[in-house]
Each structure stands twice: as C-alpha cells, then as structure tokens.
Amino acid sequence: MKQKSLLLAIAASATLLCSAAGLLPYQNTSLPIEERVNDALSRMTTAEKVAIIHAQSKFSSAGVPRLGIPELWCTDGPHGVRPEVLWDEWNQAGWTNDSCTAFPALTCLAATWNPEMSALYGKSIGEEARYREKDVLLGPGVNIYRTPLNGRNFEYMGEDPYLAAVMVVPYVQELQKNGVAACVKHYALNNQEYFRHTVDVDLSDRALYEIYLPAFKAAVQKGGAWSIMSSYNLYKGLHAGQNPRLLKEILRDEWGFDGAVISDWGGVHNTAQAITGGLDLEFGSWTNGLSEGKKNAYDSYYLADPYLKLISEGKVDTKELDKKAANVLRLIFRTAMNNEKPFGSLNTPEHVEAARRIAGEGIVLLKNEGAILPLDMSGKKILVVGENAIKPMTVGGGSSSLKVREEVSPLEGLRRRFGKVAEITYVRGYAGEQLKDHDGMKLLDISDNRSEEEMISEAIAAAKNADYVIFVGGLNKNPYQDCENTDRAGLGLPYGQDKVITELSKINRNVIVVNISGNAVAMPWIKDVAAVVQGWYSGSEAGNAIADVLSGDVNPSGKLPFTFPVRLEDVGAHAMGEYPGNADAFKCNKDTMPEYYKDDIFVGYRHADKIKNAPLFPFGHGLSYTSFEYGKPMADKKQMDADGTITFSINVKNTGKIAGKETVQLYISDKKSSLPRPVKELKGFSKVELAPGEEKTVTFIVGKEELSYFDDAKHAWVAEPGTFEALFGSSSRDIRGSLTFKLTD
Known part of the structure; x- marks a missing residue:
C-alpha cells in the first residue's frame, strides 16, 4: 500500500505541473466525464491503451504513468475486503493491518428482505474498501439460486429475480458513494460450480430475461453499477467473458451500460473473441506472472501482446481497442482519480454493529x-x-x-x-x-x-x-x-x-x-x-x-430467499434432468458440457407451485416471536388500462405482546395467459416494524411492468389484457388475502 501511495503522490505531482501548463484537461473534474475520457484517450499511444486493458498483477491493472493516470486496484468481496496477497501469488502478503469486518453472506442479506439493510451493507463495506485503497470491489453477486447444490449460492441473493433486483440496488449505490466501484457478478448464468469453465448453458430467451437477468439489469439501470464481472461458463457456445450477445447486445445496447466489463480470473480463452466480444479488462489468465521468464507474463495475456501483434500486422483495427480503453478510463476516473472520495474506515464499532444488525435481521x-x-x-x-x-x-x-x-x-x-x-x-x-x-x-x-x-x-x-x-x-x-x-x-x-x-x-x-x-x-x-x-x-x-x-x-424477522425442498427431486433443475449437464453429449465433445435449462422459468417456488408439492419450508417463510394479523386488502380501482397503475393497500397489526417486524409480500397471478405462466410471482414486498397492538397500512403500486411476461417471438415484454389476482401473504404459501382486477386493452 505504501508503494501505491508513493506512486499516486508522484503521479499527482506530475499532474499538477501538467495541469498548471494547461496540458491535461482530462484531469479537470469540473468537465463532463466523457470529455475527459476522450481527451485522455487522444493522448495515449496504442501500446498504452493495450496496457490498461489487462492485469499487471493478481489484482491490479496498469495506469499511464506518463500522463499521471494511476493503476486500478481490485479486491475480492462481496462479504468483506480480502486480505492483501502477494503480487504474483494467491498467498497472503503477511500484512498485519489488513484484517477486515466480515459482513454476513449475501443469502443472509437477502433474507432480511430489507433494502435499508442492503444500503447499510454497501455503505459499510465501501468504507472498508476505501480505507484499503481499493478501486473495485468484486461484488455483489446476484446469480439465481437454481439448485441447492450450487456451491456458490451463499454468495448470491436467492431464487427470485424481483427480490434480488430490489436488494442489489442499494448495495451498489451506497458502495459507490465511497468512490469504490461495484463489480456485479457473475454475468451471467453462473448457476453451478461443477464444470464451471466448460458448461455450455442454453435456455429460452424468456427464461433468460424473466429469471436470470433482472437483478443484473437493476444493478446497471437503477444502481448505476460502474463495472460488471463476466462469468466462467459458456452461453450458447461462447464463454461469457467474450460473448457479444451478453456483453454488447444486452448489457450495452439494451441496458445502456457505460461501465467496464471485467473478466473473472482466468475467464478469457481467445484473443479474437475477446477483442470483439465486449470484454474490457482481462484478469488472471492462468499465469503466476513469473513462469515465462524475464519477460512479464502479463504481457502474454490475450488482450496484451497478442492483441498488439494483430494490430501491428494490420489484421485488426483499433476501433474496439478505443472502446475498451475508454471504458477502463471511465472506471479509473470514477474511482482511482476521483478526488471527491470520502475517507475510509476499517473495523469501526459502527461496522461491527452493522454486521451484527444485518445478521440478526437475516x-x-x-x-x-x-x-x-x-x-x-x-x-x-x-x-x-x-x-x-x-x-x-x-x-x-x-x-x-x-x-x-x-x-x-x-x-x-x-x-x-x-x-x-x-x-x-x-x-x-x-x-x-x-x-x-x-x-x-x-x-x-x-x-x-x-x-x-x-x-x-x-x-x-x-x-x-x-x-x-x-x-x-x-x-x-x-x-x-x-x-x-x-x-x-x-x-x-x-x-x-x-x-x-x-x-x-x-x-x-x-x-x-x-x-x-x-x-x-x-x-x-x-x-x-x-x-x-x-x-x-x-x-x-x-x-x-x-x-x-x-x-x-x-425478534427474528428474516424470511427465506429460497425454497427448502423436501427432496432434490422437487427441484425443477433436477426433476427435468441434465444438471450438471448432458453427459452423453460431453462424451462426444469433451471441450464443453452442454446443458439446456429444461426447467425454463419454473425455478424455486415457481416449480413447487406448478407440481403442487409442499416444500419443507416455502420461499418467503419466516416466523416471529409475536403474531401479525392481516386486514382485508383494498384497491383504488378494479381495473387498469394499458398505461395505468393500480394501488393496493392492506393493514397489518401486531397482535402479540412484543415489538416485531413483518414482511408483507405481494404476488401476482395471471388467471389466463396465452403462454404458460407461474401460479404466482413476487412483485412487491414491504417490511414494517410494529409495536404491540400497533397497526400500519402497507401500500403497493402495480403497473404494466408487474403484469408482463417476456415474449421470445416478439423479443418484448408483453402484458396481456385479462384477469389478474393480487395475493398478499406472509410467505409464498401463507396467503392472507387476495383481490381480483383486470387489465383492459
């Protein structure tokens, strides 16, 4: 850290001198960031552009010393700031001042069903990352809980796309207020660890858009995430880290993402595909940085010397390079060169209390x-x-x-x-x-x-x-x-x-x-x-x-963010076959393990409702030491037109002897659809705190978006006119009231 601080000081001094001469307007934070990016890009050589789009150590990438642009430093998350490791090794560096506060795993955060806890989490972990002078925190994770066998589920936010989408946004926003970028991971379809580098996932566009993408979309469009980490697996024949469908068509063209796409460590496999596939910053491509001898092994990364060689030979132009370098510069300006970052803090009493509070509520x-x-x-x-x-x-x-x-x-x-x-x-x-x-x-x-x-x-x-x-x-x-x-x-x-x-x-x-x-x-x-x-x-x-x-x-108030099945056969991914992939096809082609998601949109409680099997514990379940009584739900009208909304309300009363918190859950059921739909889907929730005998009104606003499904053929979200039912419950299987309403033409 001392070495980094010294380099930053030298770079800052050089920057001041150059700025005084009026040479570096990209350093002027009063200018629009795109103007600054374009100006810096215009001053860089091709070699300098290539240098900033791949790693220079296990967790850092190069800056541009000639221009006073600092290095970018990443750290693992998403539950705490990883201890410092050696430059070229995974082993710890042996520091004595890098112990962190460990916050609860993200399944616990999701179980709070409380966006305020997510904001507290992001603020606290952001302060610790800032104190450690980290620019990018590799988290949070929002992959969907498709099977209870996934070894990495504890890093994610459960089985429901709506819950994960709501909970990820405050984490990202509060983290980035510290000048530390969220790197939302693992994009996309990282739903198992078995064969994680070779599993080739295929699924309907409907399942992709309805189940597996909403949390990522919310992190980008509502959270304003500054970076995204690509996953290891393949999607329709191409690794996610070099997949133009995921990284260009959806992430940038459809969602308007303007941050940097960072590879998972070792997730890049091909220079040509990495150039055109939408990746911006390559890390960890299976080298310890030393084994290739005197020449820096990081220069052998797919987006390093091999890329420069293709450019020098005239086989590729620099159009994609300029896009990548611009995205990385934008990330550096938002983090390492952000002179409005607050001071960080580590292991404060406030952070310890936050960890305890989040855990208790989850x-x-x-x-x-x-x-x-x-x-x-x-x-x-x-x-x-x-x-x-x-x-x-x-x-x-x-x-x-x-x-x-x-x-x-x-x-x-x-x-x-x-x-x-x-x-x-x-x-x-x-x-x-x-x-x-x-x-x-x-x-x-x-x-x-x-x-x-x-x-x-x-x-x-x-x-x-x-x-x-x-x-x-x-x-x-x-x-x-x-x-x-x-x-x-x-x-x-x-x-x-x-x-x-x-x-x-x-x-x-x-x-x-x-x-x-x-x-x-x-x-x-x-x-x-x-x-x-x-x-x-x-x-x-x-x-x-x-x-x-x-x-x-x-008083416990956590609710399950995923279903507890009685047996594995009650889970859609297992009941319908192919997990962890098509073994017969793998025998024919050992490069990849194909897996088609036959469970489609019926993941978690959606599948449990479909087969009518009672789970061990349902999605959204969680008891309290007090009791809550739900009143009769009300609606401001009985139907909505295509551009309107309906406001629902329901009273909740604490009928016990101690204060407690209850999460009221709103599910929507489409009573007649041209396509198969789940029995019900979570489309709203609200956590309320009630003293003994206290009663509060919970309100939900439902619009066309909450009624829509994704139509593969039209590649659009569609809300069909017809009858719907709003279900109000304490869990997905504990429904306390319902209302029928209509969507008109």
Whole structure:
C-alpha cells in the first residue's frame, strides 16, 4: 500500500505541473466525464491503451504513468475486503493491518428482505474498501439460486429475480458513494460450480430475461453499477467473458451500460473473441506472472501482446481497442482519480454493529414448536452440540474467504449472553474434515479423531441432564459444502449429523437446531425437534447475532430467499434432468458440457407451485416471536388500462405482546395467459416494524411492468389484457388475502 501511495503522490505531482501548463484537461473534474475520457484517450499511444486493458498483477491493472493516470486496484468481496496477497501469488502478503469486518453472506442479506439493510451493507463495506485503497470491489453477486447444490449460492441473493433486483440496488449505490466501484457478478448464468469453465448453458430467451437477468439489469439501470464481472461458463457456445450477445447486445445496447466489463480470473480463452466480444479488462489468465521468464507474463495475456501483434500486422483495427480503453478510463476516473472520495474506515464499532444488525435481521426462525424460543435460560443447564458451534466460517469457501479482526463463534456468543445466568456445556457431536490452510492462511485446528460412536455417546450422555440442547450444525464452506469450484454431492447434511440430531431428540424433547449454511438442506428429523433456526454464514458477529435471536433480544424477522425442498427431486433443475449437464453429449465433445435449462422459468417456488408439492419450508417463510394479523386488502380501482397503475393497500397489526417486524409480500397471478405462466410471482414486498397492538397500512403500486411476461417471438415484454389476482401473504404459501382486477386493452 505504501508503494501505491508513493506512486499516486508522484503521479499527482506530475499532474499538477501538467495541469498548471494547461496540458491535461482530462484531469479537470469540473468537465463532463466523457470529455475527459476522450481527451485522455487522444493522448495515449496504442501500446498504452493495450496496457490498461489487462492485469499487471493478481489484482491490479496498469495506469499511464506518463500522463499521471494511476493503476486500478481490485479486491475480492462481496462479504468483506480480502486480505492483501502477494503480487504474483494467491498467498497472503503477511500484512498485519489488513484484517477486515466480515459482513454476513449475501443469502443472509437477502433474507432480511430489507433494502435499508442492503444500503447499510454497501455503505459499510465501501468504507472498508476505501480505507484499503481499493478501486473495485468484486461484488455483489446476484446469480439465481437454481439448485441447492450450487456451491456458490451463499454468495448470491436467492431464487427470485424481483427480490434480488430490489436488494442489489442499494448495495451498489451506497458502495459507490465511497468512490469504490461495484463489480456485479457473475454475468451471467453462473448457476453451478461443477464444470464451471466448460458448461455450455442454453435456455429460452424468456427464461433468460424473466429469471436470470433482472437483478443484473437493476444493478446497471437503477444502481448505476460502474463495472460488471463476466462469468466462467459458456452461453450458447461462447464463454461469457467474450460473448457479444451478453456483453454488447444486452448489457450495452439494451441496458445502456457505460461501465467496464471485467473478466473473472482466468475467464478469457481467445484473443479474437475477446477483442470483439465486449470484454474490457482481462484478469488472471492462468499465469503466476513469473513462469515465462524475464519477460512479464502479463504481457502474454490475450488482450496484451497478442492483441498488439494483430494490430501491428494490420489484421485488426483499433476501433474496439478505443472502446475498451475508454471504458477502463471511465472506471479509473470514477474511482482511482476521483478526488471527491470520502475517507475510509476499517473495523469501526459502527461496522461491527452493522454486521451484527444485518445478521440478526437475516436469521430466519423456521420452526418454533410450543414457543420454546426465545429461551428462558435463568438457572438452566444448556448443552451446545456440533462442530459449527466452534468452527470459523469467515475462512474458506473460495475467493470470498476473509481475514477478520474477530469472529465470534456461536458457542462464544451463547456464553457471552447466557454464561452468567446459565450453565453452558459443549460437546462435539460430530467432526468434519479439517483443512490445513487457505491461500496461505492457517486455519484453526479443531480436529477430533474420535469415532462417530464415541462422539454420539458423549452427546447423548450430556443431553440427558440438559434443560435445552442447542445443536449447531449444517454445512461448513469446505469443498463440496458451500464452496467455490465445487458443488454439493447431495441435499443431506454431511458428517452423520442427521443421526446425531435424531439420537439427541430421543433423549431430550427440547432440541433446538441452528443450521449454518448458504443452501437448503434436507431435514428428515424435522418433526422430532422443537425449533429450527437458519443461521447462515453471518460474518464477524455470527455468534452474537445468533444469541440475540435465541435470547429474544432480537425478534427474528428474516424470511427465506429460497425454497427448502423436501427432496432434490422437487427441484425443477433436477426433476427435468441434465444438471450438471448432458453427459452423453460431453462424451462426444469433451471441450464443453452442454446443458439446456429444461426447467425454463419454473425455478424455486415457481416449480413447487406448478407440481403442487409442499416444500419443507416455502420461499418467503419466516416466523416471529409475536403474531401479525392481516386486514382485508383494498384497491383504488378494479381495473387498469394499458398505461395505468393500480394501488393496493392492506393493514397489518401486531397482535402479540412484543415489538416485531413483518414482511408483507405481494404476488401476482395471471388467471389466463396465452403462454404458460407461474401460479404466482413476487412483485412487491414491504417490511414494517410494529409495536404491540400497533397497526400500519402497507401500500403497493402495480403497473404494466408487474403484469408482463417476456415474449421470445416478439423479443418484448408483453402484458396481456385479462384477469389478474393480487395475493398478499406472509410467505409464498401463507396467503392472507387476495383481490381480483383486470387489465383492459
């Protein structure tokens, strides 16, 4: 960081001298940014233009020192600012001042169903990235949760395009107020990790536009995202990082994106396609920067010397190069050369509190039989069981792995909250595989070599004398358990946890399961336990947030951003075949793994509604320690014309004894359509906070956009005249009221 600061200072001094001579109007921030970009571009040589469109290290790209244009520095997100790594290696640089605040994984953020939490998240993580002098944060992620086996789902915002689209916008806006660019990822169709570099996705345009693109579109058009990261997979025969349909026709021509497209690390495969495919900035093309000898290996990237060679030989012109360089310059002006950036901050009390608050609001109470929660712990004996009660969860999982100043484990959080009033005992119960390190960072050694029988016997013996048993398990961000580059092997819990929970429930009727995961898991023991809490990967303050909810200090208000199926066969991607691809076709052509999305638009609850199978827990589900009563929904009129809107309202009352928050969800059902449509689709939600006995009115405005489907043949959004139904609920399966209305010609 000191080296970068020195270079920036030198560049700034040179800039001041040149500006004084009137030579560099592109430095004048009072001028329109396009004028500045064009001026800078006119001063650059072809070699300088090529130099700024590819990496110069693992996480930086070159500037133009001759013109005082600084380097661009990226950092992994989206849950915290990654520790500094060596110039040419993934291993950490060994700094002592790069520990961050880990914010909850984005599944937890989405589970808040609260755009205010998304804004707080973006503001806080932006301040930390700014403090670390980063220009681009590689996040947030908004790929759709198509299958619960996707190892990277925990980095995304769930299965519904409307929910993800609403939640991504404040994150992007508040992050970029710090002068740090959001790099929204992974565009597009990164819905599995298995075969992620070779899976060739094909699907209908209707599914593409209705399900998989809306969150990206919202990030661009409403959030104003300054950069986009292309995904690894192919789409219709071309890798996403060099795919003109995705990067030019849709992203730029249809949505008006004016930022830079950045490749995922190693996501570029061909110079000619990268030139014409819409990519602007190439990173990580499978070199450590050293192995090619004295010549800088980064110069061998697809958009480096090979590009220059084609230009010098007259085989390509510089038209595309000028576009790419302009997009990168625009990104640099918005970030590295933005002289209005605020000061950043790292690990402040405000950031720690934000992480705890977001986690507490995202935790979902799935089951609470007999109102066992919140716990009355005074004078009680509490047994905590499970590896996830002590295992750090901020390390691992792939590129979102973090080095944190502090991570409060669930066990530590419970001890801090209840240790003075209750007797808390811990036993292991089960043990997963222990990884030695991650990108050069040593992991906490929690290995336990005892047999499964020994650990279960110990847990059963301890449970006999406990008033409550809190089992903290789930997945763990190890390979094949919520982790980049691998998908899960199945829906079930690993390491024999089902057996542990089942045996505990035979001994003690007060078993509370806290599931730590970014994915749905099977729960064959669901009827045998008293309560289930979805705890997510909740970051630095995970343990405190869990204790807040179990104690009742925080009344749970999270709602599921994806469906928990009973079995994998209830998921459209699996019921209709081909996941993780067409194996027979792959055998014939081992370069790619073709996969057609036969589930089409029927993803998540859309598929569950279609097959009429009751899920384990539905999309939008989440209980509270209080109760809410919905009134009769009202509408300002009974029909809308093609250019009009209808305003719906419904009263919600807290009928319990404590304050709480309820998310009112609006679903729209098209009663008769020329094309197949889901039974219902989320088209609005509002989270309200209510004191005991308090009542508030929730209002939704519905227009033509909320009634439309995408017509492949017309390549347009179409709202057909006819009858619709507005459904108001506490979840997708808990509908409390409905109204019928019409769309006229």
